[in-house]
Amino acid sequence: MSAGSATSDDKPRNAQTVKALLKLREMVLNGELPPGERVAELNIVERLGVSRTPIRMALVRLEEEGLVDCLATGGFVVREFSDQDIADSIELRGTMEGMAARRAAERRPDRTELAEIRDCVGSLDTLIRRRELSMDDFSDYIRLNDRFHGLLVDLAASAVLKRSIERILHLPFASPNAFVFVQSELPESREILSIAQEHHRSILEAIEHGEGGRAEALAREHSRIAQRNLQIALSNQQQLDRIPGGSLIRQRERA
Template sequence: MTELIDQTESSAGARVGNRALSVMDRLREAILGGAVAAGERLNEVQLSKTLSVSRTPVRAALQALAGEGLLDYAPNRGFTVREFPLPAIVDAYDIRAALEGVAVRFAAERGLPAKEREIIERALAAGDKLLERGSFEAGDLTIYRDINGDFHDALLAATGNRMLSEMIRICHHVPVSSTRNIVVFEYHDVRRRHDDHHRIFQAVLAREPWRAEMLMREHVASIKTSLVGYLSERKTYPSAALQPAGDGP
């Protein structure tokens, strides 16, 4: 009763009740933030003591997170943080490329609702303005990260297919692979991807489904390529290294 929880999302995915919801959010944050190691076993009583709730909402949250693919479950052994080996992370980009490709194809076939169209136009305009200077300054990348997120989210909402959006959301929530992050910091790369966005948007408006899909697939694939290149330069395993960098537009 005293807790203030943003239960904006109503019935998507595998949510759970009041208190369990906040537990779920805190746990997800902890997992994605790397506070708990991959493969680590999550002790229910310990968590319930830490979070000052009973085991019931903790269990509910754990099961919901398992539904999101962040945890593994083994009977009589409880939940463990799912491991995401580097190959699996890279694969996630291919999966995401295929799914977002289908999403924009749907959007191009069905047409863009006015609301989403406005959001996208605003995002594109904001990107144009940010990029017209010809170079990046301090907080610019953070700003563009949000712009990029708005673009993809709006396109996602435009498909009107829950299963598809949930799957894409899962791809975005693969540890270290959040959409709102950017792998390549070079101005020139961001510029190119912003141009991709324009082209994709045009294809959707022009009702060219297959061109839109193809562009989106290539768009996401190029992000994967950048990630792989980034990783092969510095051999370091990116569990923490990528944390602030992550993935791309």
């Protein structure tokens, strides 16, 4: 059996590195470590109570994830992202999810393989149909939405693709759920949710029918919802703070 599943208070061999990685990522996304600023390692040592070795390990990982940059003079800097970077990340995710959807369709998975995602789409359906969406409903939506996207990638049955998608998701504003809270305050919020859910249903249908091209096109179009929300969020600094990693976004000066 898997070791220590009790309360998941496993003590893995590399607990310090994991702790440093999680904490540092959190600090970067919080804006606690301001973008463009050097990460002072000794400062982190003091704050986390972990020695420099695991901290530097974590920084290397964060650099590979793209959240920090490696300075030529030594040390690391928190990266900042332009609106173009974010749009590109979303487009890239859309492209890769499109590939996943097409492959899933072309594989012709049998009913049992599709059971989970059908269930997921079903749950989303009943959720969306509610008159009012409470805060809990929204967090349910986020969980189900994440699950849908995860299952979609799994259906492609490609470890390489999965890894690549997970990689881009490390940029928090590239996530399918990044703009849900921004969206939830728009007057057309419900309509957008309906459209997104229509996409989910249609993608599933395309996969069931083996329609690879349709599945791919739909998944791409689906990601454009995030693009639209991004444009809205960019128009209002206050909303930027509501999306994960919003403090890392440095808007280009508008002409």
